Amino acid sequence: MTTATLSRWNRFRESFLWYSFKRDKVAIASFIVLLLMVFAAVFAPLFAPTNPYDLAQIDIMNSELPPVGMPGADAAFPLGTDAQGRDMLSTILYGTRVSLLIGFGAVVLQAALGILFGLLAGYLGGRVDSILMRIADVQLSFSTLMVAIIVGAVFKASFGNLMFGEIAIYMLIFIIGVAEWPQIARTVRASVLAEKKKEYVDAAKVMGYRTNRIMFRHILPNTLSPIFVIATVQIANAIISEAALSFLGLGMPETQPSLGSLIKSGFDYIQSGSWWITLIPGLVLVVLVLVINLLGDWLRDVMNPRLYKG
Amino acid sequence: MKNHTPLLEVKNLDVRFAVRGGDLTALRGISFSLDKGERLGLVGESGAGKSVAAFSILNLIARPGYIAGGQILLEGKDLAAMSERELRKIRGNRIAMIFQDPMMTLNPVLSIGTQMVEAIKAHRRISTKAARDIALDRLRKVQIPSPEKRLDQYPHELSGGMRQRVIIAIALLLDPEIIVADEPTTALDVTIQAEIMALLLELCEQENVALMLITHDLGVVSQVTQRMLVMYSGRIIEQGPTREIINDAQHPYTQGLINALPQMGEPGARLFQIPGSMPSLKNVPTGCPFHPRCDFATDQCRQTMPEYVRSGNVDVACYEVSNLIEQEKRMQEAGS
Amino acid sequence: MFVISVIAFAIQDGLGDPLQEMVGMSVSMEEREALREELGLNDPMVVQYLRFAGKAIQGDLGNSYFYGKPTLTVIAEHLPATLELVIGASLIIMLLSVPIGVYAAIRPQAWLAKFFMGVSTVGISIPVFLTAIVLIQIYSIGITVEWFPADTGWGQWLNGALSTEGGMPSYGRGDDLTHLFGTWYSGFFTELGLMHLVLPCVSLASIMLPLFIRLIRAEMMEVLQSDYIRYARAKGLSSARINFLHALKNTMLPVITVGGVQVGVMVAYTILTETVFQWPGVGLMFLEAITRSDIPLIVAYLMVVGLIFVITNTLVDLVYGLVNPTVKLTGKKA
Numbered sequence: 001m002t003t004a005t006l007s008r009w010n011r012f013r014e015s016f017l018w019y020s021f022k023r024d025k026v027a028i029a030s031f032i033v034l035l036l037m038v039f040a041a042v043f044a045p046l047f048a049p050t051n052p053y054d055l056a057q058i059d060i061m062n063s064e065l066p067p068v069g070m071p072g073a074d075a076a077f078p079l080g081t082d083a084q085g086r087d088m089l090s091t092i093l094y095g096t097r098v099s100l101l102i103g104f105g106a107v108v109l110q111a112a113l114g115i116l117f118g119l120l121a122g123y124l125g126g127r128v129d130s131i132l133m134r135i136a137d138v139q140l141s142f143s144t145l146m147v148a149i150i151v152g153a154v155f156k157a158s159f160g161n162l163m164f165g166e167i168a169i170y171m172l173i174f175i176i177g178v179a180e181w182p183q184i185a186r187t188v189r190a191s192v193l194a195e196k197k198k199e200y201v202d203a204a205k206v207m208g209y210r211t212n213r214i215m216f217r218h219i220l221p222n223t224l225s226p227i228f229v230i231a232t233v234q235i236a237n238a239i240i241s242e243a244a245l246s247f248l249g250l251g252m253p254e255t256q257p258s259l260g261s262l263i264k265s266g267f268d269y270i271q272s273g274s275w276w277i278t279l280i281p282g283l284v285l286v287v288l289v290l291v292i293n294l295l296g297d298w299l300r301d302v303m304n305p306r307l308y309k310g
Numbered sequence: 311m312k313n314h315t316p317l318l319e320v321k322n323l324d325v326r327f328a329v330r331g332g333d334l335t336a337l338r339g340i341s342f343s344l345d346k347g348e349r350l351g352l353v354g355e356s357g358a359g360k361s362v363a364a365f366s367i368l369n370l371i372a373r374p375g376y377i378a379g380g381q382i383l384l385e386g387k388d389l390a391a392m393s394e395r396e397l398r399k400i401r402g403n404r405i406a407m408i409f410q411d412p413m414m415t416l417n418p419v420l421s422i423g424t425q426m427v428e429a430i431k432a433h434r435r436i437s438t439k440a441a442r443d444i445a446l447d448r449l450r451k452v453q454i455p456s457p458e459k460r461l462d463q464y465p466h467e468l469s470g471g472m473r474q475r476v477i478i479a480i481a482l483l484l485d486p487e488i489i490v491a492d493e494p495t496t497a498l499d500v501t502i503q504a505e506i507m508a509l510l511l512e513l514c515e516q517e518n519v520a521l522m523l524i525t526h527d528l529g530v531v532s533q534v535t536q537r538m539l540v541m542y543s544g545r546i547i548e549q550g551p552t553r554e555i556i557n558d559a560q561h562p563y564t565q566g567l568i569n570a571l572p573q574m575g576e577p578g579a580r581l582f583q584i585p586g587s588m589p590s591l592k593n594v595p596t597g598c599p600f601h602p603r604c605d606f607a608t609d610q611c612r613q614t615m616p617e618y619v620r621s622g623n624v625d626v627a628c629y630e631v632s633n634l635i636e637q638e639k640r641m642q643e644a645g646s
Numbered sequence: 647m648f649v650i651s652v653i654a655f656a657i658q659d660g661l662g663d664p665l666q667e668m669v670g671m672s673v674s675m676e677e678r679e680a681l682r683e684e685l686g687l688n689d690p691m692v693v694q695y696l697r698f699a700g701k702a703i704q705g706d707l708g709n710s711y712f713y714g715k716p717t718l719t720v721i722a723e724h725l726p727a728t729l730e731l732v733i734g735a736s737l738i739i740m741l742l743s744v745p746i747g748v749y750a751a752i753r754p755q756a757w758l759a760k761f762f763m764g765v766s767t768v769g770i771s772i773p774v775f776l777t778a779i780v781l782i783q784i785y786s787i788g789i790t791v792e793w794f795p796a797d798t799g800w801g802q803w804l805n806g807a808l809s810t811e812g813g814m815p816s817y818g819r820g821d822d823l824t825h826l827f828g829t830w831y832s833g834f835f836t837e838l839g840l841m842h843l844v845l846p847c848v849s850l851a852s853i854m855l856p857l858f859i860r861l862i863r864a865e866m867m868e869v870l871q872s873d874y875i876r877y878a879r880a881k882g883l884s885s886a887r888i889n890f891l892h893a894l895k896n897t898m899l900p901v902i903t904v905g906g907v908q909v910g911v912m913v914a915y916t917i918l919t920e921t922v923f924q925w926p927g928v929g930l931m932f933l934e935a936i937t938r939s940d941i942p943l944i945v946a947y948l949m950v951v952g953l954i955f956v957i958t959n960t961l962v963d964l965v966y967g968l969v970n971p972t973v974k975l976t977g978k979k980a
Contacts, residue, residue, distance in 0.1 A: 140907065146914035150948065153936045240773050244918055247775050248933060267779055267922070275783055282776045290771035297767070368880055372871075394885075402882035409880075414873035419895045419971060429881040464971035480881065 027298040030291040037288055041100050044093040051090065091257060092281050096288065098258040099239050102172045106238040107231050109177030110184055115227065117181065118188025119215050123196060133189070136182030148179040148241050152250035168252050172245065176238045187230050191223040233296040236289045243285055259285040315386060316343035317520055318367070318405075318488060323380035323390075325359075325366050325544075327591070334591040336362045336375065337544045344488065347518040349511075351535035351552060353528060353567070355588050358541040360524045361410075364492045367522070368401050403433040406481035408491040408510075412473035412498070416465035422476055423461030429483050448479040452509060471502040478510060488520045495530075507534065528571055532556045540564045543588055543599035545615075550624030560626040563600050598628070606630040710943040712935070717946035721928055725950075726830040727819060728916055728927030734847035735912070739854050744894075747862025751870060752889055754863075763863070766856030774915050778849035778922040785845060786815070815842045817924050846923045853915055854908060861904055866897045899970055906962030913951055 021027055040047055117136075121129040139147055152175050195201065196219070204214045239259075245251035246260030247267075254265050259281045266278025325337035337359050344350050354360050365371050367382060369389050382389040384404065389397065401407075409415040417425060426445035427438055434441075442461065449457035452475040465473060474494060481489050494510060495503040511534050514521045523535055531538050531552060538555055540548040540563065548561040559565045566584035586603040589595055597614050601607040610629050618625045619632040710717045750759040819842050823831035833839025869875065870893055878888045917929035924930065928947060935943040 146910060146951075149914060149917060153944065156936065236771065240771075243773055244775065247773075248917065248921060249937065263776065263779070267775075275787075278779055279783065282779065286768075286772050286776065289773075290768060293767065293771050370876065370880055372876065398882045398884065400882070401880055407877070407880040409873060409877055411873060415877045417874040417878065417892050417896070419899070419969065420892070421971070428883060428887065432881065432883050432887075466972055 021298075021302075024298055026294055030294040030298070033287065034291045034295065037096060037284075037291075038100060040093060041096040044090075044097045047093060051094075088276065088280060091262060092259070092284055095257050095259045095262050095281060096284060098169065098252060098256065099242060099260070099285070099288070102169060102176070102242045102258065103235045103239040105169075105173035106176035106180070106242070107235050109173055110181040110234065110238075111227065111231055113177065113181035114184025115188055115220070118185035119192055119220065121185065122189040122192025123211070123215050123219065129189075132185070136185055139179070139182050140186075144179045144183070144237075145241055145244060148175050148245060149248065149250065151175045151179065152245050152248075156250055168256070172242055172251055175245070176241050179241070180234060180237065183234060184227065184230055187226050188223055191226050192219055195219050195222050229296060229299045232292060232299055236292040236296065239285070239289055239292075259288075317346045317348075317385060318344040319381075319383040320367070321381045321383065323363075323366060323382065324378040325362055325371060325375060326378040328374040328376065333378070335378075335544060335594070336591060337366065340380070340546055342539055342546065342549060344520050344522060346487065347514075347520055348537065349514065349521040349523065349535045351531035351538035352522065352524045352541065353526060353531055353538060354541035355526065357588055357590070359544040360526075360541055361492055362544075363541070364407070364490050364522070364524050367488075367490055368405055368407060369397050370401070370407075399433065402429055402486075403484045404486055405488045405490060406484070406486040408474075408477055408481050408489060408494045410493040410496055412470055412477055415477055416473060418465055421462055421464055422468075426461070426476075426480055426483060429480055433484055444483060445479070448482045449476070451482060451513065452476070452479045454479070470498050471506060474498060474502075474506050475509070478506075478513065482513060482517065482519075485517065486519060488522065489514065490522045490524070492524045493526070494523075495527075496525075510534075528556070528567060540567070543594055544591070545599065545627070547600065547628070548624060548626045550622070550626075554622055554624055558622075560621050560624055560631045561600075561628045562604050562606055562630065604630075710935075710940055710946075712938050712940045712943070717943050718950075720931065720943060721946055721950055724926060724928045724931045726832065727925060728920070728929060730833055730843065731846055731850060731916060731919065731925060731927060732912060734843050735850035735854070738847060738851035739858055742851075743855055743858035743862055747859045748866055748889065748894060748897075750859065750863040751866035754867065762859065766859045769852060769856035770860075772852070773918075774849055774853040775918045775922050777852045778845070778919060781845050781849055782922070815845075818842065818926060846919050846925055849922070850912070850915055850919045854912065857908070858901070858905070862897060862901055865900050866893060869893045869896045872896075895969065899966065902962060902966050902969065906959055909958045909962075910955060913954070 021031075045051070117132050121132040152171075155171055155175065201214065201218060204218050209218075242251055242258060243260030243263065246258050247264045249264065252258040252261045254261055257265065262281040263278050263285070266276075266281065269277055320343070321341050323337055323340040324335065326333040326335050340359075340363060342350070352360050352363060362371060362375065366377060367389070369377065369382070369392070371377065377390045380390065384400065389400065392400075416422070423442065423445065426448075427441040430436065430441040430444055431438070445461060446457055449460055454460055454472060454475050460468070460472075460476070465476075468476065478494075489510075491510065495506050498506060507530060510521070513519070521534075523531065525531060535552050537550065538552045539546050540555070540561065542563050548555060548559070548564050555564060556568065559568055563584070566582070569582040570584060572581060584603055589599060589602070595602055596612065598604070598607075598611045598616055601611040604611065608629065616627045616629045616632065618627050619635060620626075621631060621635060709715060710720050713720050746762050749756075750762055753759050815838075819833050819839065823833055823839055824835040825831050833843050875888060875893055878892045883892075913929075916927060917933060919925065920927045920929035921933055928950070932944065932947045934940075935947065
C-alpha cells in the first residue's frame with residue numbers, strides 16, 4: 001500500500017505535468033493563492049473573529065466602520081464592517097466558503113450531467129446525439145447565464161422569497177449545474193468521437209463487452225484530461241454566475257451571504273462613501289476567479305486537448 | 311560554362327530552425343546556380359530540405375527558420391542580405407513561386423481577379439483595367455476555358471487542376487525571370503499531373519523563364535530538366551546534367567532512388583527499396599548522413615563529411631566515388 | 647438568397663421550437679401560481695398554453711399586472727434604452743477588439759501585445775457588475791487618496807494623480823432625450839444623454855472585449871500560418887494588404903459566428919448592467935417584474951428575447967454570407 005502510493009508519487013514527480021508546473025511561475029503563484037483561499041474558506045469558523053450568522057454577536061452601532069488605516073476605523077474590525085455592523089473579514093471568509101461550495105457543487109453536478117449526456121451522445125450517435133446536442137446548442141445560444149437567470153427567476157417566483165432563502169445553496173448548485181452542462185457535454189462528446197475510432201474500442205467490442213462497460217471503463221478514462229481542464233474553468237464560471245445571480249437578488253440571502261450578495265448589499269451604500277463593503281469582497285471574488293482561470297489556462301496549455309469554446 | 315555570371319547563384323547556404331534546446335540545421339552548405347532559361351530539378355525524399363531550399367530562395371522561410379549563412383545572388387545582388395522592402399520588389403516580380411497544394415494556396419475569400427490584379431499592382435503602377443487585361447491574357451495562355459468568367463469567380467468554384475492553372479497564370483503575370491515550383495503536381499489527380507507539367511514546360515520554353523522544379527518524381531525530372539540536384543538530409547549530395555545522373559548515378563543514394571523506380575516491361579518484379587529511412591533533423595549522424603543506410607559505408611564515412619569530387623560533369627559527395635576515381639587515376643598512371 | 651432564407655428558417659425553427667417549449671413550461675408554472683393566487687382558473691395546462699400561443703400570434707401577450715398596460719407596450723417603452731446600451735457597447739467592442747486582436751496576432755512577442763493579453767485575462771475574471779461598481783466609484787463618486795504625505799511635493803502629486811473628481815452620471819439616462827419616433831427617445835444626440843451612456847456602455851463592453859480580443863488573436867494567428875498567406879507574401883504584396891485584407895477577412899468568418907452567439911450572452915449582461923446603473927431598459931424591467939411577480943410581463947420579456955435571438959441569428963447568417971463567398975455560391979446555384 002505504502003509502496004504503491006510512493007511509486008505513484010514518484011511517477012507524478014517524473015511526469016510532464018509536474019515538470020511544467022515547476023517551470024511556470026504564474027501557475028505556482030496561482031496555485032498557492034488558491035490553496036490559501038480554499039484553506040481559509042474551509043476553516044473559516046476557526047479564523048474568523050466573529051460568526052456572521054450569529055445575530056447575538058452583531059451590534060448595529062458598529063455599522064459602516066471603515067477598514068484599518070482609514071479615519072474612524074476600529075482595530076477590532078480589520079476590514080471594517082457592513083451596514084448591519086457585521087465584521088467584513090468574517091463575512092468575507094464565510095462568503096468565500098459559500099461561493100466555493102456552490103462553485104464546486106455546481107461543477108460536480110454539471111460534470112455528472114455533461115459526462116453522462118456527452119458519452120451517450122458521442123458513443124450512441126444517431127438520434128440520441130442529435131436531440132441532446134440540439135438541446136445543448138439552444139441552451140448555449142441563450143447563454144448559460146441567461147438560462148440561470150430565467151430558471152432562478154422561475155424558482156424564486158414559485159417558492160417564494162422565504163423558502164427560497166432557506167434552500168438557496170442547493171437551488172443555486174442545481175440552477176448553475178443545469179444551466180452549464182452543455183459546455184462539458186460538448187467537450188466529452190468531441191473526445192468520445194475521437195476515441196471511438198481507435199482500435200482499443202473495436203478490440204473491446206470484439207471481446208463482447210457490454211456498451212456500458214465500454215463507455216465508462218474504456219472510453220471515459222481517455223477523455224478525462226479535457227474534462228479536467230474544462231471543469232477547472234467551469235468552477236470559475238460557476239462562481240461568477242453565482243455572484244451574478246446573488247447580485248440580482250436571485251441568489252444567496254443577506255443573512256447567509258456569498259461574495260455576490262455581499263457585493264450587492266454593499267452596492268446600496270456605495271453612494272454614501274462606504275466603498276469597502278462592496279469593493280473588498282469584489283476584490284476577493286476577482287482574485288479567486290482569476291487564479292482559477294490562470295490555472296485553467298496553464299492546464300490547457302499542458303494537456304493541450306481540443307476544447308470547444310463558447 | 312562557368313565563365314559568365316549565372317542568373318541565380320546560391321553559395322554555401324545554411325538554414326537553421328531555432329527551436330527549444332538549440333538550433334536544428336535544415337540546410338547545410340547548399341551551393342548551386344541557375345542560368346537564364348535553364349530548367350533545374352531538385353529531388354530528394356520528403357524532409358530532405360527541398361521545400362526549405364525553395365522558400366529560402368525568396369527569403370520566405372517561416373519562423374523559427376532563418377538563414378544562418380551563405381549568399382543567394384540574383385545577378386550579383388544578395389537576397390539573403392536584402393531588406394524586406396527590396397525583397398518585396400523581387401518576390402512575384404522577378405522570381406515567382408508555385409506552391410504545392412492549389413487548394414490551400416489561393417485565398418478562399420477573395421476572387422481570382424482580385425488575387426491576380428493585386429499581384430500586378432504591387433509591382434506596376436497601372437490602372438485596374440489594364441491589370442485585368444494582363445490577367446486575362448495570362449489566363450488565356452494557361453488555356454483556361456472562358457477566362458473572362460474566371461476573374462469574378464472564387465477559388466472554391468474551380469477544380470484542383472484549374473486552380474493550379476490559375477496559379478501558373480499568376481506566376482507568369484509579371485514576366486518573371488525565374489519560377490520556383492514546389493511540387494506543383496503532387497496534390498493533383500494523376501491524369502491532370504502530366505497535363506499541368508507539360509503546360510508549365512511549354513510556357514517556360516516559350517517565355518524563356520528559368521525553372522527550378524522541386525519534386526520527388528525522378529521521371530518528371532528526367533523529362534523536364536536539364537540539370538538536377540539530389541538532396542539528402544539538408545545537403546546536396548550529387549549535382550550535374552540530368553541525363554548523366556539518370557543514366558549513370560554516382561552516389562549510392564541516387565543509385566538507390568533510380569533503382570527504386572518501377573521499370574517498364576518487368577511485370578511482377580519486386581521493387582528495390584533503400585533500407586531504413588532518412589534521419590530526422592534532431593539526430594543527423596556524424597560524417598556522411600547517408601552512411602547508416604549505405605552498403606559501402608566505411609569508418610571514414612562515419613567520421614567526416616566527404617568533399618565534392620567531379621566525375622564527368624557531375625559533382626558528387628561520396629568517399630566511395632572519390633576512392634574509385636583515385637584508384638582509376640593510379641591505374642592510369644601505372645599503365646602509362 | 648433562397649438558400650439563406652431556408653437556412654434562416656431552419657434556424658428559426660430549431661431555435662423557435664424548444665423556445666416555445668421553454669416558455670410554455672414557464673407559462674404553465676407561472677400561471678398555475680397566478681391562478682392559485684388571483685384568478686382561480688383550473689383549465690388544463692395544454693388548453694392554457696394553446697390559448698396563450700393563439701393570443702401571442704396575434705401580438706397579444708396579456709396585460710402587465712403592475713403597469714396595467716399591454717405587456718408589449720411596456721416592453722416597447724423600455725426597449726430603446728436597452729438597444730442604445732447594446733449599440734454603444736458593440737461599437738466599443740468592435741472599435742477596440744479588432745485592432746488590438748490583430749496587433750497581438752502580428753506581434754505576439756511585443757510587450758504591448760503581452761500587456762493587452764494579460765489585461766484581457768484579468769478582464770475575463772472580473773464580473774460585469776463589479777466593473778460597473780468600480781467605474782462608478784472612480785468616475786462618478788470619485789476617490790480621494792491621502793496615503794502619501796501631503797507636505798512633500800511627490801506625495802501631493804501622487805495623491806492628486808491617484809484621486810479622481812467623479813461626477814460622471816451613473817444613474818438612469820438623464821432628462822435630455824431626443825424623441826426619434828414611436829417610443830424611441832434617444833440619448834445619442836445630447837451631451838447629457840451621451841454622458842449617461844458612457845459608464846454603462848463601457849461596463850457592458852468590458853466583459854465581452856477580452857473575449858473578442860482573445861478570439862480574434864487566436865483565429866488570426868492560425869490564419870497567418872496558412873499557405874495562402876505565405877503565397878501572398880511570395881507574390882510580393884505589402885504586409886498591410888496581407889494582414890488587413892487577406893488575413894483579416896478570413897479571421898472574421900469564425901469571429902462573426904461566435905459574435906452572433908455572444909449576442910445571447912450580451913442580453914444576460916444587460917440585465918446586470920441595467921441593474922447597477924438603474925438604466926430604464928428591458929433588463930431592469932424584467933428584474934422588477936420578477937420581484938413584483940408580474941408574470942405576464944416576465945413571459946412577454948422572454949418571448950421578445952427569443953425573438954431577438956432569432957432575428958440576430960438570421961442577421962449573422964446574412965452577414966456571414968456576405969463575407970464568405972462559399973455561402974453566396976450555394977445561394978446563386980439554388
